[in-house]
Amino acid sequence: MIIKALVQNLEFKQRITEKLNHSNIPFEFVNYSEPLIPQIQDSEILINSVDRIDRQIINSCPNLKLVQQSGIGVDGIDIDYCSERGIYVANVPMANAISVAEHTFLLILYLSKNIKLNSFSSNPNSGAFIRRMPDHMGIELSGKTILILGLGVTGIEVAKRAKAFGMKVIAVTKHPFTKTEGGDKKYFVDSIFGVDKLPQALPLADIVSIHTPLNNETENMISKKEMDLMKKSAYLINVARAPVVNHEALFISLRDKNISGAAFDVFWKEPADQNDDLLKLDNFLLTPHIAGWTYEAIDSISDIIRINIERMMRGQIPLTLVNHID
Template structure:
């Protein structure tokens, strides 16, 4: 198969690259977080039949898609397509695929890890002991058992985290107008009103996609609705949360803490005020890129590309809408 695939924004796991190369596909990768002009230059230089999108500084738009003149498929290395202009791709007749289910367990585990670290006071205790302070009276850890977890978004990741939380003895409710009633089982309660869920939960964990409706979904008004002393965990997209409002709530003590894996600007500015607060735990948008998840995403993205380049139809669950 004399085709070319460009990986935009970083290298592909070896297992995924091998699938393409064994099929006779030429594979080229670019550095992460390249800007729009660098994407256009790469497209014009290599004239790819397909691209795999990893980490971009800008949205992959129509001009980038048309550069090179041969693009037949866009594969997202993950499930979030906020960095791809889906409407332009549709108008150009270029299918966009996602790696559905490939990293869901990793994200759910990461969210649980952030919850555990916040509630158990790990970060502050680590700092104290490294500063030479051995004072058990300063420990503010609590149990997760008995606490109310509110999930905003109840797709595969939310459902997986909900099951984990139930096993720890937590009470779980979820808000998601798009998930069927059949998904709410094993004691997980469906909440039809987001404001009510926020006002009742001890921990709120975000698992919704970025859409026009979810941008700044957790704004100042909704943060104010949250229980005093509650925790917020975000392993979704950074702009789902109003960061300025979150900073104020953390500074004032209205929220006890936040565990954040994504930010409004990525990479974020070094002087982001969230990084200066002692009641935040931050990670660099890595929830879905464990070694295991990267391998699974790379393999699935490569398979999606080959399916399309061979003229075959992708299953609906792999197509972005």
């Protein structure tokens, strides 16, 4: 099979190379300094990590059989059109869940301890640091309530860690009744609600953490109405997809201190425009979509990609399909 990899991260390139070479699977990385379509038009499998796979890309690859995404999110792929064309779409649903959950708590702690507002006014290594009381007090997480939006693999990993901090954990998820068998404690949460109960759950939370996919149902799920329901002391965390939150509503809520702060690992257009008004706010933190990029996650991701490609080469379907082909 002709396999092309749309990958820019150097560490990921190295891991993919090691895994596929070990299985004697020939493939090529695309050269981003040259036009993309002439390089991929003979592809049967595309390994994708950064690009949008839209109709133009799909139509340019008449022999395409599989689009293998390197993460859990597939909102950048035209899945319906792939299904119509008989092209499998697979993701990597669990490999980076721990990495993303740990990054979630990095963001929670950064906000809750007011690190940004209490940061050094000059180089901390200059010797000019003088110990003094902070200008802005932090809070303890113990005893606080975290609301997890989306109780999938990553959401559950966040819930585990929240329990270790002594937090009360509540969750809003699309199919709550599938997660009540065996009791809520099985998922490290105290209460599970359906999406229809989001307005009732938001006022209870000190921290709202988003772990939902981006689709027609979740786009702008958190907008002005929802942020108005949150506590003024609450923090909003988003390591999923930025458009789950309405950009303008978030800016106004943060500017007017209707919520205390927000920390995102994702943005509406990446890389973020440094002139965006959100980035000028003291109570907003952005990390550059790095939550899932750890050595361990990349190793697991590469293994799953290798397995799916091996299955395709044997005439089997990938293990982690996200679409259905008749």
